[in-house]
Amino acid sequence: MLDEPTPGVALRIYGAASLRRRCREVAAGEDVSALAAAMLALMERAGGVGLAAPQVGDLRRLIVVSEPDRRRSRPIVMVNPVIEERFGPAVPFEEGCLSFPDLYLTLRRPRGVVVRYRDAGGAARTLREDSLLARVIQHEVDHLDGILFIDHLTRWRRWLLAGRLLRLRASGRMPLGAREARA
Numbered sequence: 376m377l378d379e380p381t382p383g384v385a386l387r388i389y390g391a392a393s394l395r396r397r398c399r400e401v402a403a404g405e406d407v408s409a410l411a412a413a414m415l416a417l418m419e420r421a422g423g424v425g426l427a428a429p430q431v432g433d434l435r436r437l438i439v440v441s442e443p444d445r446r447r448s449r450p451i452v453m454v455n456p457v458i459e460e461r462f463g464p465a466v467p468f469e470e471g472c473l474s475f476p477d478l479y480l481t482l483r484r485p486r487g488v489v490v491r492y493r494d495a496g497g498a499a500r501t502l503r504e505d506s507l508l509a510r511v512i513q514h515e516v517d518h519l520d521g522i523l524f525i526d527h528l529t530r531w532r533r534w535l536l537a538g539r540l541l542r543l544r545a546s547g548r549m550p551l552g553a554r555e556a557r558a
């Protein structure tokens with residue numbers, strides 16, 4: 376299984392199998408603190424604003440997000456996040472993804488979300504957001520269902536990227552070494 380233990384988490388790049396899998400719910404009482412801590416450290420090291428467990432090869436529904444536009448002091452750990460509602464106009468924004476180094480795509484997503492999740496301590500929470508954080512949450516929750524940001528492109532735009540995606544996919548299938556992710 377790809378549900379592997381946390382030590383030595385490494386970023387998975389496009390082409391890795393875990394990025395296309397549907398993740399399972401975290402059970403009540405299941406300890407995900409080590410996974411969350413490792414993901415937070417990796418996100419910070421990579422300079423990202425969000426990271427989902429399948430991006431480190433772990434197929435559990437857990438994401439970490441930070442607020443790009445508000446400098447909240449601590450990022451948020453979301454266990455089993457569910458987007459209950461999307462609202463507002465679909466707004467364009469240039470997104471990156473840690474699993475696609477150096478690829479930035481302008482995508483439209485609804486401006487706001489209401490997301491229900493459990494926090495790192497297991498408490499049920501609901502968050503209503505219409506800042507950039509709402510976009511990050513949508514991007515990361517997609518990952519938990521094996522959906523990647525390139526899936527939101529039109530066929531034509533995806534076709535234009537075909538060569539780059541092929542090269543990335545090849546790199547994602549290489550054995551994992553000390554590959555650095557820059558974005």
Ligand SMILES: [Zn+2]
Pocket residue numbers: 471472473474514518
């Ligand atoms: Zn991503």
